[in-house]
Amino acid sequence: MRLKVDLLPRGSYPDVVVLVDVLRGTTNAPILLEAGAKHVYLTPSLKTARQYAQDHNLLLVGERDGMPLEGSNYPASPAELRNRTLDRDVMYMAQSTPQALRNLSEAKHVLLGSFYNARAVVKKAVELAAEEIAIVCTGQDGNETLEDTVCAGFLARRIEKLREVQLLDAARMAMALVRAFPDVQEALLQSSTGQQLQKLRLYEDIAVSSLISQTDRVPKLLDVKLSEDTPVYRFK
Template sequence: MRLKVDLLPKSSYPDVVIVVDVLRATTTAPILLGVTDQLFVTPSLRSARAYAQEHGLLLAGEREGMPPEGFNYGASPAALRTLKLDRDVVLTTENGPRALEQVEGAKSVLLGSFYNARAVLEEAARRATEEIALVCAGQNGNETLEDTVCAGFLARRLEKMLPEVELRDSARLAMALLRAFPDPQEALVQSTAGKLLARLDLHEDLAVSSLISQTEVVPVLKDTLGGEGGKIYRFERA
């Protein structure tokens, strides 16, 4: 069994992928799926609005950290984890959904973060036969501190779960960076995305996003649907 970390998404994954977008898509997604049956994820505002209107769904998401016009909710995990919802949700953010465009061909696509760390690793280990790839979403095509540190954290945990796993150098690189940030929240605070959230006075999102193994919910990709402005990815609980 191989374990690798991609600091940015690539285009070919044969087995199990865990997409990591800590701030905030893959932290928010398991929170939403904890109170809904399905979660629809898209990079496109147009697709999100059209699909939600057609199917009577709620809209959650962000652009530059803030809820787009007309949305029911933002993408704040701190705010969303207190909600009780009566409808499924369409989620759109800027980076995590775009990573799905690169990894959708994998055998299994899971969404992972600090928040569901134990559960997502157990699910990945159960599904994988040859490789687990931790794929960082990045930000606008650039590597990010918070995703890389989280991938290193997950890689270290997985190495302990599966002592026989073959670590690729990319996994060792992420694990080495993790040693510089023994407190995950510090990596989030120092990251570019973290500084944006701090300027928007969303400090609680940084705290919630650094919490470890708070839920057993693992979003798993079930279907890819066509949308007016871009693909829509349907997730259910594993």
């Protein structure tokens, strides 16, 4: 079985994809499920997110450039969300995650992974995979990010311990980078996204995003609907 890492979404993905957006998209998604949401919806359009949430009685959780969205029920803060109990499904308005999902339409299975659900997402990916696991980093604004690359390498190392795999070069590179950051929180702090969150004094968000294997929830893409030609992705 092949194990590949893409530092940005590209190419085709025939089998299992683990999408990684550590700060904070794929960290928040399993937290929202653990907090009580049965489904989490994502879409790249703010207008669609607000309208879809209103039409379907969803809680709206989101941010733009690290700041809470106007009119949202909760900010996209893992430190805050992990202490909440939710009674409805959630429209989660992240920036990078739904944009990356546009590139994964051919994949049989799409999972959302992070440090926070590392053990569970690795186990699920290995169970589902027939020929390939692709760990895909969302990046930010078309650029690779340190935190996603280190997380991809961390997950790849765990997959390699569970199943014999053919490692492609980017996977080897990401795994090597993990050795430079034995404390993964340091990678998050040094990343450009982490520095932006520090300027906003969101230190707890970085701390929570660096916690390892805190939940067994693995958001899995169920279907994609169109709302005025904009995709809405439903995870469970």
